[in-house]
Amino acid sequence: MPRIVRIGPYKPQLLEPERFELLVEDNKIIDVNIELGYVHRGIEDLFTKRTYMQNLALAERICGICSGVHTLCYAQTAEGIMNVEIPDRARYLRCIYMELERLHSHYLWFGVLAHTLHEHEVFLKVMTERERIQDLLEYLTGNRINYLINTIGGVRRDITPKKAKRILEVLKDMKNLSNYLLMLLDSDEAFVEKTREVGVLPRGIALDVGAVGPTLRGSGVKSDIRRDDPYAAYEELDFEVVTEDEGDALARTRVRARETLESIRIIEQALENLPEGEISVKPREPLEKEEIGRAEAPRGELIYYIRSNGTNIPERVKVRTPSFANNFALTEMLRGDIVQNARLIIESIDPCFACTDRITIIDVNTGRKRGLELM
Amino acid sequence: MAEKKIAIYRFMSAGCNGCDVQIFECLVPRYKLGDLGVEIVFTPEEANVLAVTGSINVKGAEELKMAYKKLKPPKIVVAVGNCATTKGIFSEGYPIVGPPDRIVPVNLYIPGCPPRPQAIVSAIAKALGVSLDKKEDYWGTPEGFRGKHEFDAEKCIGCGACAQVCSSDAIEIIDEDDKRLVKINYARCTFCGFCQDECPTQAIRLTKEYHLSTDNKKTAYVMNEVEMLRCRICGSYYVPSEQIRWAVERIMEKAAVYRDLRKELEDAMQICPECRRKIVNVENAKKLLTSLAIKTRVS
Numbered sequence: 004m005p006r007i008v009r010i011g012p013y014k015p016q017l018l019e020p021e022r023f024e025l026l027v028e029d030n031k032i033i034d035v036n037i038e039l040g041y042v043h044r045g046i047e048d049l050f051t052k053r054t055y056m057q058n059l060a061l062a063e064r065i066c067g068i069c070s071g072v073h074t075l076c077y078a079q080t081a082e083g084i085m086n087v088e089i090p091d092r093a094r095y096l097r098c099i100y101m102e103l104e105r106l107h108s109h110y111l112w113f114g115v116l117a118h119t120l121h122e123h124e125v126f127l128k129v130m131t132e133r134e135r136i137q138d139l140l141e142y143l144t145g146n147r148i149n150y151l152i153n154t155i156g157g158v159r160r161d162i163t164p165k166k167a168k169r170i171l172e173v174l175k176d177m178k179n180l181s182n183y184l185l186m187l188l189d190s191d192e193a194f195v196e197k198t199r200e201v202g203v204l205p206r207g208i209a210l211d212v213g214a215v216g217p218t219l220r221g222s223g224v225k226s227d228i229r230r231d232d233p234y235a236a237y238e239e240l241d242f243e244v245v246t247e248d249e250g251d252a253l254a255r256t257r258v259r260a261r262e263t264l265e266s267i268r269i270i271e272q273a274l275e276n277l278p279e280g281e282i283s284v285k286p287r288e289p290l291e292k293e294e295i296g297r298a299e300a301p302r303g304e305l306i307y308y309i310r311s312n313g314t315n316i317p318e319r320v321k322v323r324t325p326s327f328a329n330n331f332a333l334t335e336m337l338r339g340d341i342v343q344n345a346r347l348i349i350e351s352i353d354p355c356f357a358c359t360d361r362i363t364i365i366d367v368n369t370g371r372k373r374g375l376e377l378m
Numbered sequence: 379m380a381e382k383k384i385a386i387y388r389f390m391s392a393g394c395n396g397c398d399v400q401i402f403e404c405l406v407p408r409y410k411l412g413d414l415g416v417e418i419v420f421t422p423e424e425a426n427v428l429a430v431t432g433s434i435n436v437k438g439a440e441e442l443k444m445a446y447k448k449l450k451p452p453k454i455v456v457a458v459g460n461c462a463t464t465k466g467i468f469s470e471g472y473p474i475v476g477p478p479d480r481i482v483p484v485n486l487y488i489p490g491c492p493p494r495p496q497a498i499v500s501a502i503a504k505a506l507g508v509s510l511d512k513k514e515d516y517w518g519t520p521e522g523f524r525g526k527h528e529f530d531a532e533k534c535i536g537c538g539a540c541a542q543v544c545s546s547d548a549i550e551i552i553d554e555d556d557k558r559l560v561k562i563n564y565a566r567c568t569f570c571g572f573c574q575d576e577c578p579t580q581a582i583r584l585t586k587e588y589h590l591s592t593d594n595k596k597t598a599y600v601m602n603e604v605e606m607l608r609c610r611i612c613g614s615y616y617v618p619s620e621q622i623r624w625a626v627e628r629i630m631e632k633a634a635v636y637r638d639l640r641k642e643l644e645d646a647m648q649i650c651p652e653c654r655r656k657i658v659n660v661e662n663a664k665k666l667l668t669s670l671a672i673k674t675r676v677s
């Protein structure tokens with residue numbers, strides 16, 4: 004007889020609330036039902052009640068972990084609506100800020116993983132080192148998260164040579180941290196054994212269900228918006244789109260760990276080649292048009308759609324977050340695996356439910372029920 | 379190390395996750411949460427303190443009630459962040475039924491969007507009556523930190539530009555006859571700094587002050603008071619005096635041709651819009667006002 008195992012919404016503690024219903028037979032997960040809604044705030048509705056500028060603060064609060072890339076993607080899309088081109092210096096500064104964000108996001112995720120695997124020492128080490136990035140972001144932007152650094156027309160704060168020096172100092176230590184993490188993933192039994200062949204997402208299925216970001220790259224697909232549809236200054240910077248072929252939790256973990264080294268490289272290059280000049284231009288009147296913008300968030304492709312009627316309040320803003328796309332992959336990973344691995348698998352996509360939780364998905368095996376329910 | 383007597387259970391609904399991550403970050407050893415006898419637990423049954431973040435939506439409300447019920451005595455509830463204090467930026471969101479204190483009793487509020495881990499740890503210490511040794515660098519804030527607001531009463535002209543650009547409807551303009559209050563509710567604020575950027579006289583500054591915890595959220599504001607001007611014709615209060623003075627100064631600066639007309643200009647501006655509309659027959663005043671309107675639009 005199959006039984007139902009529930010994870011969440013509030014117990015055992017995931018980093019965020021959502022409810023997973025697993026249909027389990029002989030310890031094997033045969034079906035999954037993901038229920039969201041605990042973080043739903045009606046943001047897309049709120050977007051149409053304030054000005055383009057005020058919406059920056061709202062976009063940022065879709066997700067407090069990858070807040071910066073939300074403002075970036077929103078600003079890029081709004082710049083399209085206003086026909087604004089940002090200064091070169093701003094393009095480079097955006098890359099620097101956004102890669103710092105990717106670093107803190109990936110490290111945080113590693114901390115959570117270590118916590119799940121009961122690797123207390125690793126957890127403390129990662130979180131302690133990561134504080135240096137948080138301190139740095141606060142020093143550069145005025146806030147640890149929700150830093151509101153991107154604005155329509157550029158960025159709000161410059162990086163002086165003194166600040167650049169401080170960034171480079173911190174990055175040196177972060178390189179050590181990343182190498183330490185990679186070493187763990189190469190040789191530490193606890194990490195390797197517990198994550199290898201867990202939650203396997205084969206390449207073909209990853210593509211079919213539309214996975215994005217490190218989840219997709221962990222299944223061997225070279226896909227990255229920074230390379231495929233370059234924005235900011237990414238086209239002028241050299242970096243590798245990291246992939247691993249195995250498609251298991253270990254592969255996804257390795258992708259993120261290796262990506263942190265790429266982020267460091269990007270920041271170093273951007274600092275070295277930082278063009279002189281202004282950091283922002285004044286936004287213009289919105290034109291009557293629609294626009295789509297994309298960016299590579301720490302969790303994958305982020306999409307903004309804005310429709311403008313020419314007033315200073317957008318008529319419609321639609322956001323497709325990476326975790327939403329990856330939830331479908333998650334269902335595939337869970338199905339067929341053993342129930343003891345469930346939490347680890349869920350965490351291996353680095354889900355961000357604050358991002359996703361603007362829709363309720365009910366995805367149940369054929370024969371039971373299936374649907375996409377908007378709330 | 380103190381005996382663990384405080385066990386915190388985190389609960390989030392309808393927030394951005396920022397605050398929840400800040401609570402999680404309090405576990406970093408440098409904040410010495412453990413020294414305060416505090417631990418973070420993962421079920422409400424083990425906890426005696428509930429740290430709530432987010433503005434709470436329809437779905438979260440039921441879960442919040444349940445978590446509160448399971449809490450061990452003395453059942454302390456701490457609202458962490460502005461969502462959890464006032465619903466913050468999500469106030470007008472259609473699924474929002476919070477803030478948490480509408481659903482369960484809340485003992486302490488820690489404003490911020492999000493509050494730094496330092497603010498959370500020190501609020502807990504304060505509530506416990508423990509004084510922290512804040513020697514380490516990270517207790518300070520860097521230059522340009524966006525904390526609680528401060529008014530420069532001398533500079534503020536009461537124009538309300540800050541309220542117009544505020545990203546979170548955190549600034550109220552309250553007119554009470556002969557005075558206008560500009561009230562910044564920092565427990566509703568996102569600390570975006572738009573008010574500081576937009577203020578034409580640099581009268582608002584976001585300071586380094588970040589220890590904002592309180593058990594009475596009604597006190598979470600900073601306010602400035604400016605004097606209102608009476609209309610020379612009907613006698614009603616209609617605009618802050620300083621705003622008119624400031625406007626005249628600017629016109630003088632930008633349009634030197636009007637220097638000789640300063641007196642007339644000041645007189646004309648001391649007439650409320652209502653009466654201005656009525657003085658159609660006063661030819662000179664009309665001419666002056668029209669040309670001024672054009673001039674100010676150009677500058």
Ligand code: SF4
Pocket residue numbers: 064067149393394395396397398431432458459460461462466467490491492493
């Ligand atoms: S108070 Fe601000 S940081 Fe905290 S959950 Fe709400 S929006 Fe996020």
Ligand code: SF4
Pocket residue numbers: 540543544545546547548549562563566567568569570571572573574
């Ligand atoms: S910083 Fe100023 S403008 Fe921004 S939310 Fe707070 S009060 Fe409003």
